[in-house]
Amino acid sequence: MEQGGVTLPGGQRQTPDCGENHDRLRREALDTIRTLHRKFTAELLSVALFLLVSLAALGDFSFFPSLPPQVRTALGRPPSVNMISALLLVYIFSAIILTLSRMMSGSGSSGGVSHAGYLAGFYGFYHFSGKLPENFWAVFAAGVTILGLESYHLWIYCSEGIERERDLLAHLDSTEQRGR
Amino acid sequence: MFRSLTARAIIPVTVSVTGFVIVCCILLYAIMKTDMTNDVIRYETGQAGIIVKATRYAMLHDDRESLANTIANIGTQEGVEHARIFNKKGLIMFSSTGAEIGRLLDKNAAGCVECHSGPVPTATLGDMKQARRFVNSRGKDVIAITAPIYNEPSCYQAACHVHTAEQKILGTLDIGLSAAPLVHNLAVMQGRMIVFSLMVLLVTIGGVAALLRRYVFLPLKLLVDYTDKAIQGIDQELPPCGTEIDRLGGNIRRIVGELKASRQERTSWNKEE
Numbered sequence: 001m002e003q004g005g006v007t008l009p010g011g012q013r014q015t016p017d018c019g020e021n022h023d024r025l026r027r028e029a030l031d032t033i034r035t036l037h038r039k040f041t042a043e044l045l046s047v048a049l050f051l052l053v054s055l056a057a058l059g060d061f062s063f064f065p066s067l068p069p070q071v072r073t074a075l076g077r078p079p080s081v082n083m084i085s086a087l088l089l090v091y092i093f094s095a096i097i098l099t100l101s102r103m104m105s106g107s108g109s110s111g112g113v114s115h116a117g118y119l120a121g122f123y124g125f126y127h128f129s130g131k132l133p134e135n136f137w138a139v140f141a142a143g144v145t146i147l148g149l150e151s152y153h154l155w156i157y158c159s160e161g162i163e164r165e166r167d168l169l170a171h172l173d174s175t176e177q178r179g180r
Numbered sequence: 181m182f183r184s185l186t187a188r189a190i191i192p193v194t195v196s197v198t199g200f201v202i203v204c205c206i207l208l209y210a211i212m213k214t215d216m217t218n219d220v221i222r223y224e225t226g227q228a229g230i231i232v233k234a235t236r237y238a239m240l241h242d243d244r245e246s247l248a249n250t251i252a253n254i255g256t257q258e259g260v261e262h263a264r265i266f267n268k269k270g271l272i273m274f275s276s277t278g279a280e281i282g283r284l285l286d287k288n289a290a291g292c293v294e295c296h297s298g299p300v301p302t303a304t305l306g307d308m309k310q311a312r313r314f315v316n317s318r319g320k321d322v323i324a325i326t327a328p329i330y331n332e333p334s335c336y337q338a339a340c341h342v343h344t345a346e347q348k349i350l351g352t353l354d355i356g357l358s359a360a361p362l363v364h365n366l367a368v369m370q371g372r373m374i375v376f377s378l379m380v381l382l383v384t385i386g387g388v389a390a391l392l393r394r395y396v397f398l399p400l401k402l403l404v405d406y407t408d409k410a411i412q413g414i415d416q417e418l419p420p421c422g423t424e425i426d427r428l429g430g431n432i433r434r435i436v437g438e439l440k441a442s443r444q445e446r447t448s449w450n451k452e453e
Contacts (some may be wrong), residue, residue: 037433038295081210081211082211085207085210085211085326086204089203089204089207092200092203093200096196096199096200097387099192100192103192120449124271129370131210134213134214135206135207135210137206138203138206138207138210140201141202141203141206142199142203145195145196145198145199145200145202145203146199148195148199149192149195149196151198152182152191152195153192155182156183158190159183
């Protein structure tokens with residue numbers, strides 16, 4: 001944490017204007033808190049998006065108009081169900097490893113929206129191969145696992161960050177009160 | 181509660197292992213269900229082929245009584261829900277259920293529409309396309325097979341018959357077997373998979389939790405107790421904590437020892453003054 005001193009090239013130290021420095025630190029802390037709030041909200045929105053897509057998939061996308069035969073012909077034959085299932089296994093395995101490694105490194109990055117997109121893709125592939133009802137719960141469980149793990153990681157990361165920034169704000173407040 | 185060290189160590193492992201095992205089990209169940217259903221269909225197709233071959237002689241000799249008896253007897257076998265032979269026009273000629281003999285089948289009904297969907301009926305279908313699954317009027321889950329009876333030289337060359345060589349199919353055998361054994365086997369397999377998954381989860385999560393408690397959380401608790409008591413000035417020996425935490429314990433022991441020595445020094449100075 002920055003303590004307010006500026007180190008000059010010659011190793012001499014200069015005390016800056018404390019009032020300005022405190023204002024800057026306060027602004028930065030408030031910005032960081034806002035960014036962390038936004039980050040976690042974006043993750044929650046990704047979860048909500050996934051739940052909406054799952055709701056549509058539960059009814060086998062029946063409320064969407066079916067694709068015209070020409071489009072289906074242009075798309076070609078869907079991949080086999082076994083191939084989609086193998087890909088889903090590889091996907092959930094790598095996503096879990098990636099999230100756990102982010103937890104280990106303490107990184108705050110996340111792939112919330114892209115995960116919702118990948119999972120919607122799996123629903124789509126199963127739908128076009130005609131095996132969505134049998135495999136719906138597999139994709140849903142994969143989504144709940146990946147997004148649950150990511151949300152938990154982000155919740156811890158953001159709440160710790162916010163707590164740190166609030167501590168800094170409290171410290172700045174007490175320093176200012178002592179200064180008066 | 182969810183931000184404690186224990187929760188942070190256990191929750192990610194629990195969620196990862198549980199989610200992965202559940203997805204694996206659902207996918208495995210879906211694959212095995214498809215494989216088992218396909219096996220039943222292949223078995224039924226084989227049965228239908230045997231029936232067609234077994235009745236071939238009676239058909240060649242136009243022995244309708246023998247044919248009717250054969251079909252009726254097949255229908256009495258346990259697990260056979262229906263057996264019938266209908267001609268090219270869809271008229272039921274022989275059936276295990278006497279009441280439906282002479283009834284005309286709808287070409288758009290399940291089992292017929294697969295061949296009759298286009299203007300020219302399809303003469304050959306794969307095993308899986310010949311099969312259909314439905315709940316019959318008695319409320320039983322049935323997997324049925326329609327096997328075409330093809331025109332052969334011995335059919336159109338026989339003196340007693342009127343079939344021309346151009347006719348590809350003379351009729352169709354339709355046999356429906358109960359899907360109850362398949363449903364039962366799937367339910368047993370599902371139950372075993374659930375028990376197996378629960379055991380895997382229990383062993384994995386329980387093992388991780390127990391090891392973490394033994395090697396991390398308990399030594400940390402001992403260190404916390406030790407430092408708390410040292411702050412209060414209570415004398416206490418620090419028990420061995422194990423490996424890396426033991427090193428940390430050693431360092432804390434040294435700091436506490438120095439703290440104690442400086443306290444004693446201060447007390448003796450106070451007394452001297």
